[in-house]
Amino acid sequence: MSINPMGKVPAVRHGETIVTECAAICAYLAEAFPQAGLAPQPDERADYYRWMFFAxxxxxxxxxxxxxxxxxxxxxxxxxxxxxxxxxxxxxEKAVSAASPYITGNRFTAADVYVGSHIGWGLAFGGIEKRQAFVDYFGRLAERDAYKRATALDEEAAKAMQAA
Known part of the structure:
Protein backbone atom coordinates (compact mmCIF):
# COMPACT_ATOMS: atom_id res chain seq x y z
CA MET A 1 0.00 0.00 0.00
CA SER A 2 2.97 2.32 0.43
CA ILE A 3 3.71 2.07 -3.29
CA ASN A 4 0.15 2.01 -4.62
CA PRO A 5 -2.66 3.17 -2.33
CA MET A 6 -5.05 1.11 -4.48
CA GLY A 7 -3.11 -1.99 -3.41
CA LYS A 8 -2.73 -3.30 -6.93
CA VAL A 9 -0.04 -3.99 -9.47
CA PRO A 10 1.73 -3.00 -11.54
CA ALA A 11 3.69 -0.24 -9.93
CA VAL A 12 7.17 0.98 -10.79
CA ARG A 13 9.67 2.77 -8.59
CA HIS A 14 12.27 4.63 -10.64
CA GLY A 15 14.58 6.48 -8.29
CA GLU A 16 12.28 8.50 -6.07
CA THR A 17 9.43 8.41 -8.58
CA ILE A 18 6.57 5.95 -8.21
CA VAL A 19 4.31 5.34 -11.18
CA THR A 20 1.13 3.28 -11.10
CA GLU A 21 -1.40 2.32 -13.79
CA CYS A 22 -0.26 0.37 -16.83
CA ALA A 23 -0.68 3.08 -19.46
CA ALA A 24 1.07 5.64 -17.26
CA ILE A 25 3.94 3.22 -16.65
CA CYS A 26 4.35 2.54 -20.37
CA ALA A 27 4.32 6.25 -21.22
CA TYR A 28 6.63 7.16 -18.33
CA LEU A 29 9.22 4.52 -19.22
CA ALA A 30 9.11 5.46 -22.91
CA GLU A 31 9.88 9.07 -22.00
CA ALA A 32 12.37 8.28 -19.21
CA PHE A 33 14.41 6.11 -21.58
CA PRO A 34 14.22 7.88 -24.96
CA GLN A 35 17.11 5.80 -26.31
CA ALA A 36 14.68 2.85 -26.50
CA GLY A 37 12.70 4.74 -29.13
CA LEU A 38 9.31 3.78 -27.69
CA ALA A 39 7.81 7.28 -27.70
CA PRO A 40 7.25 9.18 -30.93
CA GLN A 41 8.56 12.69 -31.34
CA PRO A 42 6.27 15.28 -29.70
CA ASP A 43 4.79 16.38 -33.04
CA GLU A 44 3.92 12.74 -33.86
CA ARG A 45 2.18 11.78 -30.62
CA ALA A 46 -1.51 12.29 -31.40
CA ASP A 47 -2.17 8.67 -32.44
CA TYR A 48 0.17 7.42 -29.73
CA TYR A 49 -1.86 9.17 -27.02
CA ARG A 50 -5.14 8.21 -28.66
CA TRP A 51 -4.39 4.50 -28.52
CA MET A 52 -2.83 4.57 -25.06
CA PHE A 53 -5.93 6.23 -23.66
CA PHE A 54 -8.32 4.18 -25.81
CA ALA A 55 -6.86 1.00 -24.33
CA GLU A 93 -10.04 -4.11 -35.35
CA LYS A 94 -9.98 -1.30 -37.90
CA ALA A 95 -6.88 0.21 -36.27
CA VAL A 96 -4.88 -3.01 -36.24
CA SER A 97 -6.06 -3.94 -39.75
CA ALA A 98 -4.53 -0.80 -41.25
CA ALA A 99 -1.74 -1.12 -43.80
CA SER A 100 0.79 -0.20 -41.09
CA PRO A 101 2.24 -2.98 -38.95
CA TYR A 102 1.79 -1.11 -35.65
CA ILE A 103 -1.02 0.76 -33.91
CA THR A 104 0.43 4.21 -34.69
CA GLY A 105 2.04 3.47 -38.03
CA ASN A 106 5.28 1.93 -39.20
CA ARG A 107 7.11 2.31 -35.91
CA PHE A 108 6.72 0.15 -32.78
CA THR A 109 5.93 2.29 -29.73
CA ALA A 110 4.89 1.91 -26.10
CA ALA A 111 1.30 2.13 -27.40
CA ASP A 112 1.90 -1.27 -29.04
CA VAL A 113 3.18 -2.61 -25.73
CA TYR A 114 -0.01 -1.52 -24.00
CA VAL A 115 -2.58 -2.20 -26.71
CA GLY A 116 -0.82 -5.44 -27.56
CA SER A 117 -0.96 -6.62 -23.96
CA HIS A 118 -4.74 -6.10 -23.95
CA ILE A 119 -5.12 -8.00 -27.20
CA GLY A 120 -2.78 -10.80 -26.11
CA TRP A 121 -4.52 -11.30 -22.77
CA GLY A 122 -7.92 -10.96 -24.40
CA LEU A 123 -7.13 -13.64 -26.96
CA ALA A 124 -5.54 -15.95 -24.39
CA PHE A 125 -8.34 -15.72 -21.85
CA GLY A 126 -11.37 -15.07 -24.05
CA GLY A 127 -11.92 -11.45 -23.07
CA ILE A 128 -12.02 -10.31 -26.67
CA GLU A 129 -13.34 -11.91 -29.81
CA LYS A 130 -10.82 -13.95 -31.77
CA ARG A 131 -10.81 -11.82 -34.91
CA GLN A 132 -8.13 -12.44 -37.52
CA ALA A 133 -6.93 -8.83 -37.32
CA PHE A 134 -6.25 -9.25 -33.60
CA VAL A 135 -4.47 -12.57 -34.11
CA ASP A 136 -2.31 -11.09 -36.89
CA TYR A 137 -1.44 -7.93 -34.94
CA PHE A 138 -0.49 -9.85 -31.81
CA GLY A 139 1.49 -12.28 -33.95
CA ARG A 140 3.59 -9.39 -35.28
CA LEU A 141 4.28 -8.21 -31.75
CA ALA A 142 5.10 -11.71 -30.50
CA GLU A 143 7.76 -12.07 -33.20
CA ARG A 144 9.77 -9.18 -31.79
CA ASP A 145 12.97 -10.14 -29.96
CA ALA A 146 12.04 -8.02 -26.93
CA TYR A 147 8.73 -9.86 -26.60
CA LYS A 148 10.52 -13.20 -26.71
CA ARG A 149 12.99 -12.06 -24.03
CA ALA A 150 10.18 -10.77 -21.81
CA THR A 151 8.23 -14.01 -22.22
CA ALA A 152 11.31 -16.01 -21.22
CA LEU A 153 11.68 -13.88 -18.08
CA ASP A 154 8.00 -14.43 -17.24
CA GLU A 155 8.40 -18.17 -17.64
CA GLU A 156 11.48 -18.20 -15.39
CA ALA A 157 9.63 -16.21 -12.73
CA ALA A 158 6.64 -18.56 -12.92
CA LYS A 159 8.89 -21.59 -12.46
CA ALA A 160 10.62 -19.96 -9.50
CA MET A 161 7.26 -19.21 -7.88
CA GLN A 162 6.10 -22.80 -8.38
CA ALA A 163 9.31 -24.13 -6.88
CA ALA A 164 9.01 -21.92 -3.80
Whole structure:
Protein backbone atom coordinates (compact mmCIF):
# COMPACT_ATOMS: atom_id res chain seq x y z
CA MET A 1 0.00 0.00 0.00
CA SER A 2 2.97 2.32 0.43
CA ILE A 3 3.71 2.07 -3.29
CA ASN A 4 0.15 2.01 -4.62
CA PRO A 5 -2.66 3.17 -2.33
CA MET A 6 -5.05 1.11 -4.48
CA GLY A 7 -3.11 -1.99 -3.41
CA LYS A 8 -2.73 -3.30 -6.93
CA VAL A 9 -0.04 -3.99 -9.47
CA PRO A 10 1.73 -3.00 -11.54
CA ALA A 11 3.69 -0.24 -9.93
CA VAL A 12 7.17 0.98 -10.79
CA ARG A 13 9.67 2.77 -8.59
CA HIS A 14 12.27 4.63 -10.64
CA GLY A 15 14.58 6.48 -8.29
CA GLU A 16 12.28 8.50 -6.07
CA THR A 17 9.43 8.41 -8.58
CA ILE A 18 6.57 5.95 -8.21
CA VAL A 19 4.31 5.34 -11.18
CA THR A 20 1.13 3.28 -11.10
CA GLU A 21 -1.40 2.32 -13.79
CA CYS A 22 -0.26 0.37 -16.83
CA ALA A 23 -0.68 3.08 -19.46
CA ALA A 24 1.07 5.64 -17.26
CA ILE A 25 3.94 3.22 -16.65
CA CYS A 26 4.35 2.54 -20.37
CA ALA A 27 4.32 6.25 -21.22
CA TYR A 28 6.63 7.16 -18.33
CA LEU A 29 9.22 4.52 -19.22
CA ALA A 30 9.11 5.46 -22.91
CA GLU A 31 9.88 9.07 -22.00
CA ALA A 32 12.37 8.28 -19.21
CA PHE A 33 14.41 6.11 -21.58
CA PRO A 34 14.22 7.88 -24.96
CA GLN A 35 17.11 5.80 -26.31
CA ALA A 36 14.68 2.85 -26.50
CA GLY A 37 12.70 4.74 -29.13
CA LEU A 38 9.31 3.78 -27.69
CA ALA A 39 7.81 7.28 -27.70
CA PRO A 40 7.25 9.18 -30.93
CA GLN A 41 8.56 12.69 -31.34
CA PRO A 42 6.27 15.28 -29.70
CA ASP A 43 4.79 16.38 -33.04
CA GLU A 44 3.92 12.74 -33.86
CA ARG A 45 2.18 11.78 -30.62
CA ALA A 46 -1.51 12.29 -31.40
CA ASP A 47 -2.17 8.67 -32.44
CA TYR A 48 0.17 7.42 -29.73
CA TYR A 49 -1.86 9.17 -27.02
CA ARG A 50 -5.14 8.21 -28.66
CA TRP A 51 -4.39 4.50 -28.52
CA MET A 52 -2.83 4.57 -25.06
CA PHE A 53 -5.93 6.23 -23.66
CA PHE A 54 -8.32 4.18 -25.81
CA ALA A 55 -6.86 1.00 -24.33
CA UNK A 56 -6.91 2.39 -20.78
CA UNK A 57 -10.47 3.70 -21.18
CA UNK A 58 -12.99 2.24 -23.61
CA UNK A 59 -11.14 -1.01 -24.30
CA UNK A 60 -10.43 -1.95 -20.69
CA UNK A 61 -13.86 -0.84 -19.50
CA UNK A 62 -15.83 -2.64 -22.20
CA UNK A 63 -13.89 -5.88 -21.76
CA UNK A 64 -14.37 -5.75 -17.98
CA UNK A 65 -18.09 -5.03 -18.26
CA UNK A 66 -18.48 -7.97 -20.63
CA UNK A 67 -16.50 -10.23 -18.30
CA UNK A 68 -18.82 -9.22 -15.46
CA UNK A 69 -21.83 -10.08 -17.61
CA UNK A 70 -23.04 -6.49 -17.80
CA UNK A 71 -24.32 -5.08 -21.06
CA UNK A 72 -24.95 -1.36 -21.22
CA UNK A 73 -28.55 -0.72 -22.27
CA UNK A 74 -28.72 0.90 -25.72
CA UNK A 75 -30.38 4.04 -24.36
CA UNK A 76 -27.50 4.55 -21.90
CA UNK A 77 -24.52 3.95 -24.18
CA UNK A 78 -23.72 7.67 -24.43
CA UNK A 79 -23.70 7.95 -20.66
CA UNK A 80 -21.23 5.10 -20.24
CA UNK A 81 -18.35 6.77 -22.05
CA UNK A 82 -16.93 3.55 -23.46
CA UNK A 83 -19.66 2.74 -25.96
CA UNK A 84 -20.70 -0.79 -26.72
CA UNK A 85 -18.36 -3.76 -26.67
CA UNK A 86 -19.05 -4.25 -30.37
CA UNK A 87 -18.17 -0.66 -31.22
CA UNK A 88 -14.94 -0.88 -29.23
CA UNK A 89 -13.94 -4.14 -30.91
CA UNK A 90 -14.78 -2.71 -34.34
CA UNK A 91 -12.70 0.40 -33.71
CA UNK A 92 -9.75 -1.63 -32.48
CA GLU A 93 -10.04 -4.11 -35.35
CA LYS A 94 -9.98 -1.30 -37.90
CA ALA A 95 -6.88 0.21 -36.27
CA VAL A 96 -4.88 -3.01 -36.24
CA SER A 97 -6.06 -3.94 -39.75
CA ALA A 98 -4.53 -0.80 -41.25
CA ALA A 99 -1.74 -1.12 -43.80
CA SER A 100 0.79 -0.20 -41.09
CA PRO A 101 2.24 -2.98 -38.95
CA TYR A 102 1.79 -1.11 -35.65
CA ILE A 103 -1.02 0.76 -33.91
CA THR A 104 0.43 4.21 -34.69
CA GLY A 105 2.04 3.47 -38.03
CA ASN A 106 5.28 1.93 -39.20
CA ARG A 107 7.11 2.31 -35.91
CA PHE A 108 6.72 0.15 -32.78
CA THR A 109 5.93 2.29 -29.73
CA ALA A 110 4.89 1.91 -26.10
CA ALA A 111 1.30 2.13 -27.40
CA ASP A 112 1.90 -1.27 -29.04
CA VAL A 113 3.18 -2.61 -25.73
CA TYR A 114 -0.01 -1.52 -24.00
CA VAL A 115 -2.58 -2.20 -26.71
CA GLY A 116 -0.82 -5.44 -27.56
CA SER A 117 -0.96 -6.62 -23.96
CA HIS A 118 -4.74 -6.10 -23.95
CA ILE A 119 -5.12 -8.00 -27.20
CA GLY A 120 -2.78 -10.80 -26.11
CA TRP A 121 -4.52 -11.30 -22.77
CA GLY A 122 -7.92 -10.96 -24.40
CA LEU A 123 -7.13 -13.64 -26.96
CA ALA A 124 -5.54 -15.95 -24.39
CA PHE A 125 -8.34 -15.72 -21.85
CA GLY A 126 -11.37 -15.07 -24.05
CA GLY A 127 -11.92 -11.45 -23.07
CA ILE A 128 -12.02 -10.31 -26.67
CA GLU A 129 -13.34 -11.91 -29.81
CA LYS A 130 -10.82 -13.95 -31.77
CA ARG A 131 -10.81 -11.82 -34.91
CA GLN A 132 -8.13 -12.44 -37.52
CA ALA A 133 -6.93 -8.83 -37.32
CA PHE A 134 -6.25 -9.25 -33.60
CA VAL A 135 -4.47 -12.57 -34.11
CA ASP A 136 -2.31 -11.09 -36.89
CA TYR A 137 -1.44 -7.93 -34.94
CA PHE A 138 -0.49 -9.85 -31.81
CA GLY A 139 1.49 -12.28 -33.95
CA ARG A 140 3.59 -9.39 -35.28
CA LEU A 141 4.28 -8.21 -31.75
CA ALA A 142 5.10 -11.71 -30.50
CA GLU A 143 7.76 -12.07 -33.20
CA ARG A 144 9.77 -9.18 -31.79
CA ASP A 145 12.97 -10.14 -29.96
CA ALA A 146 12.04 -8.02 -26.93
CA TYR A 147 8.73 -9.86 -26.60
CA LYS A 148 10.52 -13.20 -26.71
CA ARG A 149 12.99 -12.06 -24.03
CA ALA A 150 10.18 -10.77 -21.81
CA THR A 151 8.23 -14.01 -22.22
CA ALA A 152 11.31 -16.01 -21.22
CA LEU A 153 11.68 -13.88 -18.08
CA ASP A 154 8.00 -14.43 -17.24
CA GLU A 155 8.40 -18.17 -17.64
CA GLU A 156 11.48 -18.20 -15.39
CA ALA A 157 9.63 -16.21 -12.73
CA ALA A 158 6.64 -18.56 -12.92
CA LYS A 159 8.89 -21.59 -12.46
CA ALA A 160 10.62 -19.96 -9.50
CA MET A 161 7.26 -19.21 -7.88
CA GLN A 162 6.10 -22.80 -8.38
CA ALA A 163 9.31 -24.13 -6.88
CA ALA A 164 9.01 -21.92 -3.80
Missing amino acids: AGPLETSVMLKALGFEIPQERLRMAGCGSFGDVMGTL
